[in-house]
Amino acid sequence: MTATLHFRPATLDDRDAIIALVTSAYRGDASRAGWTTEADLLDGPRVAPEVLEHDLTRPRSVVVIAERDELPEAGAAPEPGVLIALRRMVACAHVCDDAGAGYFGMFAVDPTRQGGGLGDAVLRECERIARDDWRLPVMRMTVIDVRDELIAWYERRGYRRTGIKKPFPYGDARFGDPKRDDLRFEVLEKAL
Amino acid sequence: MSSVRTAMNAPIGSATSADAPIDWDSVRAHFPLLERTVHGKPLVYLDSANTGQKPQAVIDAVSEFSARHNANVSRAVHALGSEATEAYEGARSTLARFLNVRRDELVLCSGTTFALNLVAYSWALPRVKAGDAIVLTRMEHHANIVPWQLVAERTGATIKVAELTPEGELDLDGLWKLLTPEVKLLAFAHVSNVLGTVNPVREICREAAKRGIVTVVDGSQAVPHRPVDIAALGCDFYAFTGHKMCGPTGTGGLWGRRELLAQMPPFLGGGEMIKEVRFEGTVFNDPPMRFEAGTPNISGHIGLGAAAEWLSNVGMATIEAREQQLLDYATTALTGIDGLRIFGTAREKAAVISFAIDGTHAHDLATLLDLEGIAVRSGQHCAHPLLAWFGVSATCRASLAFYNTEAEIDALVTALRKVRKLLA
Numbered sequence: 193m194t195a196t197l198h199f200r201p202a203t204l205d206d207r208d209a210i211i212a213l214v215t216s217a218y219r220g221d222a223s224r225a226g227w228t229t230e231a232d233l234l235d236g237p238r239v240a241p242e243v244l245e246h247d248l249t250r251p252r253s254v255v256v257i258a259e260r261d262e263l264p265e266a267g268a269a270p271e272p273g274v275l276i277a278l279r280r281m282v283a284c285a286h287v288c289d290d291a292g293a294g295y296f297g298m299f300a301v302d303p304t305r306q307g308g309g310l311g312d313a314v315l316r317e318c319e320r321i322a323r324d325d326w327r328l329p330v331m332r333m334t335v336i337d338v339r340d341e342l343i344a345w346y347e348r349r350g351y352r353r354t355g356i357k358k359p360f361p362y363g364d365a366r367f368g369d370p371k372r373d374d375l376r377f378e379v380l381e382k383a384l
Numbered sequence: 385m386s387s388v389r390t391a392m393n394a395p396i397g398s399a400t401s402a403d404a405p406i407d408w409d410s411v412r413a414h415f416p417l418l419e420r421t422v423h424g425k426p427l428v429y430l431d432s433a434n435t436g437q438k439p440q441a442v443i444d445a446v447s448e449f450s451a452r453h454n455a456n457v458s459r460a461v462h463a464l465g466s467e468a469t470e471a472y473e474g475a476r477s478t479l480a481r482f483l484n485v486r487r488d489e490l491v492l493c494s495g496t497t498f499a500l501n502l503v504a505y506s507w508a509l510p511r512v513k514a515g516d517a518i519v520l521t522r523m524e525h526h527a528n529i530v531p532w533q534l535v536a537e538r539t540g541a542t543i544k545v546a547e548l549t550p551e552g553e554l555d556l557d558g559l560w561k562l563l564t565p566e567v568k569l570l571a572f573a574h575v576s577n578v579l580g581t582v583n584p585v586r587e588i589c590r591e592a593a594k595r596g597i598v599t600v601v602d603g604s605q606a607v608p609h610r611p612v613d614i615a616a617l618g619c620d621f622y623a624f625t626g627h628k629m630c631g632p633t634g635t636g637g638l639w640g641r642r643e644l645l646a647q648m649p650p651f652l653g654g655g656e657m658i659k660e661v662r663f664e665g666t667v668f669n670d671p672p673m674r675f676e677a678g679t680p681n682i683s684g685h686i687g688l689g690a691a692a693e694w695l696s697n698v699g700m701a702t703i704e705a706r707e708q709q710l711l712d713y714a715t716t717a718l719t720g721i722d723g724l725r726i727f728g729t730a731r732e733k734a735a736v737i738s739f740a741i742d743g744t745h746a747h748d749l750a751t752l753l754d755l756e757g758i759a760v761r762s763g764q765h766c767a768h769p770l771l772a773w774f775g776v777s778a779t780c781r782a783s784l785a786f787y788n789t790e791a792e793i794d795a796l797v798t799a800l801r802k803v804r805k806l807l808a
Contacts, residue, residue: 200593200618201590201591201593201594201618202594203593203594203596205596248594249595251556251557251560251591254590321586321590324586325584325586325587325590326587
């Protein structure tokens with residue numbers, strides 16, 4: 193993980209690439225390459241295009257894209273012997289001001305690049321935006337409460353379980369097709 | 385060449401350790417001009433937003449270069465030519481570190497006005513089309529208005545203006561509404577030269593970037609007074625002026641995102657900015673040299689490098705904190721004068737106080753203050769649209785720097801009370 197990460201706010205032009213990245217991190221067999229997979233819990237889309245478009249354009253809401261300059265695979269150079277680093281989207285997350293509190297979501301790290309600290313860096317950048325730029329006192333998120341490993345990851349970064357549960361939106365296709373009928377969210381929170 | 389840079393590695397103003405409180409009198413002692421008198425009175429220099437005074441280290445760096453190392457840069461192979469090039473490029477590196485940017489993205493030029501015109505002519509003019517829009521703000525200096533008007537005139541684009549709150553802050557909700565799909569560029573001040581308002585640059589640049597709008601930040605009043613980490617701001621271009629940050633006049637720079645600089649044609653043609661010249665055609669140099677035609681202000685930029693080094697040794701966060709103390713002190717003191725109105729009361733504000741006193745004209749005030757040895761600026765501060773919005777024809781502006789003192793602010797207040805009686 194030596195290459196520098198570059199953060200930038202996503203534009204509408206990034207919409208399809210974001211959807212592809214988020215889907216690859218959570219859904220289907222591609223996601224099984226990483227540990228964030230929800231393939232056993234849910235099918236179908238992880239992010240609805242119309243919701244994403246709204247998140248991309250409204251004020252005090254930003255989808256942070258993390259990019260890294262990477263060399264192409266050997267043999268994939270445009271000309272033999274010429275190596276040009278390509279800037280590649282490796283992670284993203286959404287952060288917004290939700291009625292005076294930071295809200296963190298749509299967090300995805302390319303499943304083939306997980307476990308190297310990229311997620312940490314993206315989370316810190318989103319916390320910095322909420323704390324320093326928007327002066328928000330707290331960051332919140334909702335996670336599926338059976339995902340103990342994921343919740344433990346957030347707890348190691350200062351988040352605490354609030355005990356506040358929210359129902360899973362069964363029947364709303366924008367949130368995917370659940371494979372279980374006992375899914376629900378829990379709110380995690382961290383003072384900034 | 386370290387002798388040219390007159391490096392001062394010891395913290396300036398700190399007696400024994402980095403934790404000790406700064407001795408601001410000893411910092412002030414680095415500025416020989418501040419010891420002079422004007423009209424028989426001790427000089428009280430409150431016009432640092434106009435131009436800053438120079439510490440001895442900067443004066444020495446410039447004169448040392450002229451006395452011992454003077455030669456043209458990047459051309460001659462002789463020893464003096466190498467020394468000059470090394471010192472000039474060393475200054476670029478120092479400035480790049482000071483602003484946290486890459487040195488090959490830093491164009492050295494005569495100051496913010498040149499820098500903004502460079503973006504206007506080389507980036508905007510070839511790209512902006514009829515029907516496009518450029519967004520500016522009500523608080524801009526003319527240098528960040530007129531170049532864009534010239535671009536708009538030649539391309540058929542329109543200018544849209546973001547308005548202010550009564551406190552002199554940007555109306556951000558209003559600004560977001562202006563950022564429509566036809567907007568190609570947003571240019572705005574980091575810190576207002578009239579109001580002192582510090583704009584939330586990161587947030588503004590983020591909202592612009594979300595919409596694919598290129599951002600140009602006028603950092604003239606920010607770089608001399610607060611830590612500026614350009615890489616963290618998220619802007620596309622950042623312009624600054626050397627003479628306001630303890631450097632010589634005719635110096636400054638433009639930072640631009642590498643991929644944008646690489647797309648830009650040269651602004652001026654001449655030596656230094658080319659790789660190969662034939663009468664059939666010329667191959668331009670890479671940035672930043674592409675934009676530095678002709679012999680640059682070599683000694684000036686060596687002086688500016690020395691200024692950045694000197695300011696770093698004092699510490700920009702320390703300077704910002706000291707100027708906030710002075711601003712608070714001055715605001716409280718001036719508020720006690722009957723009939724005095726301060727323009728600009730932003731929550732985040734730099735040490736600039738524009739004011740008017742009922743029944744007096746700003747020029748009369750400034751003239752009478754000058755007789756007391758006090759230098760303030762009066763007039764419209766190169767910001768006609770802003771003054772018109774406040775409904776005044778002119779204001780006085782006391783702009784502070786870390787080398788000012790509470791005693792000088794007391795002198796201003798005493799003189800203002802005296803002048804007010806005289807003009808009443």
